[in-house]
Amino acid sequence: MDKKLIVNDFSIHVATVNGSGSQSSNAVLLKSIFQMGIPVSGKNLFPSNIMGLPTWFTIRVNKDGYIARKKEVDILVAMNPQTAVDDIKALRPGAVCVSPVELNLDKIRDDVQHYLVPFGELANKASDNVKLKKLLTNIIYVGVVAELLEIDQVEIDAAIARQFEGKTKAIDLNIHAAKIGREWAKENLKKSDPYRVERLNLTQGKIIVEGNKAAAIGCLFAGVSVVTWYPITPSSSLCEELIDYLDRFRTDKETGKKSYAVVQAEDELAAVGMAIGAGWAGSRSMTSTSGPGISLMAEFVGFAYFTEIPVVIFDVQRVGPSTGLPTRTSQADLLSAYLLSHGDTKHVVLLPNSVGECYEMAMEAFDLAERLQTPVFVLSDLDLGMNMWMSDPFIYPEKPFDRGKVLSKEDLERLGGFGRYDDVDGDGMTYRTLPGTEHPKAGYFVRGSGHNKNAAYSERPEDYMYLMDRLLKKFDNAKALIPQIEVDQNNDAKIGIIAFGSTHWAILETRDMLANEKIATSYCRLRALPLTKGVEQFIDAHDRVYIVEQNRDGQMLDILRMEMPHLTAKMKSVRHYNGMPIDAEFVVNGILEQEKNAR
Amino acid sequence: MDKKLIVNDFSIHVATVNGSGSQSSNAVLLKSIFQMGIPVSGKNLFPSNIMGLPTWFTIRVNKDGYIARKKEVDILVAMNPQTAVDDIKALRPGAVCVSPVELNLDKIRDDVQHYLVPFGELANKASDNVKLKKLLTNIIYVGVVAELLEIDQVEIDAAIARQFEGKTKAIDLNIHAAKIGREWAKENLKKSDPYRVERLNLTQGKIIVEGNKAAAIGCLFAGVSVVTWYPITPSSSLCEELIDYLDRFRTDKETGKKSYAVVQAEDELAAVGMAIGAGWAGSRSMTSTSGPGISLMAEFVGFAYFTEIPVVIFDVQRVGPSTGLPTRTSQADLLSAYLLSHGDTKHVVLLPNSVGECYEMAMEAFDLAERLQTPVFVLSDLDLGMNMWMSDPFIYPEKPFDRGKVLSKEDLERLGGFGRYDDVDGDGMTYRTLPGTEHPKAGYFVRGSGHNKNAAYSERPEDYMYLMDRLLKKFDNAKALIPQIEVDQNNDAKIGIIAFGSTHWAILETRDMLANEKIATSYCRLRALPLTKGVEQFIDAHDRVYIVEQNRDGQMLDILRMEMPHLTAKMKSVRHYNGMPIDAEFVVNGILEQEKNAR
Amino acid sequence: MVSSTTPPAPKAPVTNKIGLTLADYKGSPSTLCDGCGHDAITSQIIKAFWELSIEPHQVAKFSGIGCSSKTPAYFLSRAHGFNSVHGRMPSVATGAHMANHKLITLGVSGDGDTASIGLGQFGHLIRRNVPMVYIVENNGVYGLTKGQFSATADIGSTLKDGTVNRQTAIDLCGLAIELGCGYVARSFAGDPKQLVALIKGALAHKGTALLDVISPCVTFNNHDGSTKSYKYAKEMDRPLHELGFIPFYEQITVDYEPGTVQDVQMHDGSHMRLKKIGNDYDPTDRFVADRAIHQSHKDGTLLTGLLYVDESQQNYSSLANLVDVPLASLGQNELRPPKSALDEIMAELT
């Protein structure tokens, strides 16, 4: 075994049973390392079920700040008898395994560094209560691991205090149990693996947060006023967090009156219908869902496209088709969202890559929806939405709301009337009035059927073409308004990488890995659809461009092909679609494989 | 005015009010010409409303057999005061106009050949009954036109007899009224236009039928046994005709027992759910709808894709997005149908171009659905589905049903069991059993969530990838089974044309028109998705290929770009999307315009 | 008789309390079939709003898809209107109401739109008790798609071509009562007086008010064998009471004999006045209503009038405890919390 120390660069994989309370212990472990100033990320792999099935939590500790998934496990904490054998078999030789002594995992692999722990006995020491014993076992392994990795006990204590904020008894119990684990380890285990943490100062001032919570914060500051939703994993927590924030920050402390409304709809058809009704009536409205909900919203979204009603739709993607793997991550709703509904439809889609962008793009989405008067999708995913990500703190928005082109009573008095769908400004974006506007000419009639500039029913070919061409013009003009691509151009690079969303983090690492192999790369991160000129320039500037994404069909590649056909010869594809977050090794291999043939 | 006779080559445009009974008169006019052996086609332009709004019926008479829409009107019958002025203004100089004398249309245009007819007076002669008078006015104009064009009265009589089959009184009244029109015209009108019909023998043995009816006949002979539907224009008549046929030909004459079930569902979500349930249980099941219904079916279709359940879905396309123009034609559901549902999904789509193919592909669709165990779409459109098309009679199918891979009780006894999703044959298509199969190992559990080869729940990455890759393999193997492209390769041609569905008829004419301009073309007619190798070869063999389609976004072009990216440089696009059926002149102009720049 | 050639002095157009004429409540010309029941209902909607002197711009009109759902274009053209997708008007109206709870919300739907594709949303609208007047123009068929049976077609009734309906009808009034709706009425397009009173009452109700109005489709469902034809409805109409509406700003007069009249007070202070016709009927008892409705199905009669009323329930937006100003009118100051809020949140996440 390599006796060289490996400091601040490893991953811990904790295997437990869901519903067993391990989640908070894992959070404590993660936060304690974070508090030591070391970059971390945490990914929860859980089943589509409430209790009793295997679940894994992976903490990646990385001094260079890589926070993508790393496929290889360095330290396994094998607490789940159901999966322990498989878990340990999957380890590479030389890895570390912490496990309950009675599982006899050392009999299975001898090329692994074992730490066998009598968790049962230790739990007996921690409490007399049977139920509590089970729960506390989780924090005991945290104590053991803390000792092995040299995580400071003060940070464990602090993390526990944060985790159980307000519940003094729970805090005391947990700290006590953690210490039992730690003490036992100190006395009984002979440290013989290379992994250690050492204080750094790379997390100072940073936050740790899930993407769904970040998006909720964004919606809060975007001034959302009508939220409609139907529960679905992995999107539920977005609205649930938002409800909590709205309750705290948008409820009048004295009167209890709310500057928002939340409706738990009966399904997604209703959820989006309500959001559309609310958007039409002038509120900032949104709904949030995942794949099956997107499918159910298809008809209504086409309606909103055609009648030009602002609405924001979050899609926290999970693995499809159908129910698919509801607790696994994916980027496979891209084409559905972009083209959602029958007939000729195209939608603006924002593609946050980080919790920071979940926050920012939530705000941008509302501005865009009202400016463009159209549905705007924000495509997050389970990895981004439900896992814990380190980030710089969010910045308070400076930009005022953009409410788009709305005519008031006074405007109408001045103008003497208006044509709801008349492109007076020539930018494809027309003026609307809100219901309740006190003017005899304020009213108009929204219809999903053919209509002319004045919103009157029309089947005339000319009116229809005017409308459809104008919608296209508007879509084209959206390109200047949406979040722009982020390009890191390397003039030595023959190859470029295009990626979006949570794939970003694996790309950062990929590029460094490739650089180590002396392969220079440029990088273009897509941040929204429609695609813009810059993407074309980026592709143009390279010999080969790898589009890296997390779906089977290469959906972004499809869109690039559709929209930049003259550049298709340069486009190559790397696709990851087994439900796990993509990792850099996979991308590197995918690129190298194809480079072999290319050169 | 050109005094040269124009025989068997013109179009008649009849403007009336919907719900006024003109439909049967127009059919009589069309059929009488058809009976004279002259190729005709009839297109009905009607509003999305039941009564009182303008409607137009266009009959194209063409000795060369062109039956696409012709934009230019030669003979206008202007019966609708609401639209008469617009109608006449749209005529080209030298056209003919038959109109009620009291409309004074001759005051509006003097560069048109007018025939002013006292329809009121003539109707008075035809009947005393006020209601009947209105109705009979329609057949009176038929009489007038028949006289002007020299349509034989026997054919008018015969067509009336067919139209009102069994209703002797109606037949007599109509024949009488037609003669009144004819006699009056003979005595009072001075024929001074060039249009005439002359007997040919080009329609001998041919039929005239709407595409929806043709598809219904196809379903009947495909042995459909469960039909679920929800009314929607322009798809309703498909199921309604089918119901009539099933009632006639699939009901036991003695017992009244039916070998089929029809369910009028409460909506399209239920319609497709029922069809899927029925397909799973082993019947040949189908549903039929239009755009909004397709959107509502999105979730369920993804389910059937993922769980591999056969079902046939007809989409008689109308203009979208949303309600759009429900009584206008379009090919804009192509992408929706092909990619329907969230996650990675792709579907087999059949693209009939004619009533004959509506018939044949209906049958093929059921075979494919059962062979591939997947949803199969048949994309027709309003023009094809609801207009009258001349065709060779349909041929009784020789091919027996393909019921796909179904294991019986005996099979299971032999095999001792089976893996529902195990690719034992290596073609991506696996074996199923039907509920009710009397064997302890016959049962399996269908689920839209992740599953392994044995249909057991699984979240394992390997199982998911196996499933998704196999589905792709199956889709790939579908290419050999689906209707193949039809290519007319011209070795002199530098340019190729790709089209599909009802666009075909304009292409036939387009090619002749281009040939007249000394531009040779080849033609590749797509008959299904996924696209096959042959399309690639076709494109490869030409310098430029025009993809002609009836939607705004160039949806087939998009698919071609997605799937044949290396050939995109050759792809050009001609798109018609104003709701009217595409016409050859439009296509010719679209091609010539681009050819100018290309050369 | 004395005949005179002097033309009568042009009458000043009659205006309501806010100075508007009946014409100010009209919409664009109807494109429905001549004689369609829906047009008759449109007229009564216009009348009711005019008589109540409702500001047209304060109204929001909603519909789904169907001939019936086209009608909001034919009245109150000064109001904003929303012709949504098939069967899903309730969700749109719910969202719009939350965004602006000051709007007077009127929905018009068809029996297909509500009872077939829309059953789920209809049920949940009622469960939420979203304040709106919900008029179903019930003709037992899908008019716009040419006359197929809808889910309110009575068992045994026939289509024009003789096809018999074998399924029991969904009774939207019975259903609404079961789901707790606080204002449930049935009427007939051929009874303008009753209809106007019921619309006014519905407007005075504070939650969801359902009006199921038999509205014959003259083109597809007006034949013998139809139980939704003018003839059948006229013959079988059994009004529960004679109805009057007394707006809150008018004095209640008591000029009737005791026991002959019941006054139901609406939450805004208006009254529905129910004059007894035949048997006693207490519209505040849901069990009475349920029994009467289902008995009428057995009898083949059309029971019309105010079937059920309950003014005690809270509606959805009042439960939501919204600020008084419509959410749609709030500006950035009200909607975006201050920087201190973000700081607080960030502090919790470090």
Add this chain to the structure above:
Amino acid sequence: MVSSTTPPAPKAPVTNKIGLTLADYKGSPSTLCDGCGHDAITSQIIKAFWELSIEPHQVAKFSGIGCSSKTPAYFLSRAHGFNSVHGRMPSVATGAHMANHKLITLGVSGDGDTASIGLGQFGHLIRRNVPMVYIVENNGVYGLTKGQFSATADIGSTLKDGTVNRQTAIDLCGLAIELGCGYVARSFAGDPKQLVALIKGALAHKGTALLDVISPCVTFNNHDGSTKSYKYAKEMDRPLHELGFIPFYEQITVDYEPGTVQDVQMHDGSHMRLKKIGNDYDPTDRFVADRAIHQSHKDGTLLTGLLYVDESQQNYSSLANLVDVPLASLGQNELRPPKSALDEIMAELT
């Protein structure tokens, strides 16, 4: 007491009339939370089918999405099963039934699956009277998505975090009766005896049979404040009668005092035997049922038993007049009309 060390002779496994053991009716192991009400219902389903000696392969199991909807995997693994999409199991079951009307069709759904997203399809299933046993495992919350209120949550009940539900519950039994369902029962996962009898009765019913079974979610809705907890249900359970089921192949015995028992004959000749407990209750009177159900809501009690039964209605497939052989079993000879038919059609089109 005499103690013995001889091991008892291994008992031959008990078999039913068709020679199958209880184990032959089981499914794969449950993955639900320990103590979940749904698992208790699963056991009673297994028991009822076994005791009735139903051939497992003749059964088709259906469900939507939710913890409850997972359960068909946990019983009758020899039967075909269909775990469909959320809220839309009724349509799938309807289609499957038409394709093969000989199948015994059993659906398991949740309150969210049925009363929230599935309300429309549920209503139309009942309207069509598709023969199936439809069990709602009702816990008042969405278990699988972690405990949000569903549309059957009672007004005033609370979530674990104290959130109060302000909307009235949809009572699926009341709704089913309103829509004409012919077999409507409520039960409790904690009352196995009643539940088994009701499942058997449902299987003997020829149309849609609804069983609304309170099935506590131990993880998210078993606290004080919940009206769907074990504790609340146990305390408030008010059985209408003591229930027994007598299959058609068993002799009916009359060994009770007159007036204490009511035997309801099912269409297959079986009987539901209702022993009087407290007040008289006539389950064949829909008005009685309606009143009892809504009274129980006022009282906060849980009324269980056979609420309503009506064996007179025709079901959907018998109305469809299908050939006797399941459509799914018909071959090309039966399904494809002869050439003469095509010739006839073609002749009409020339």
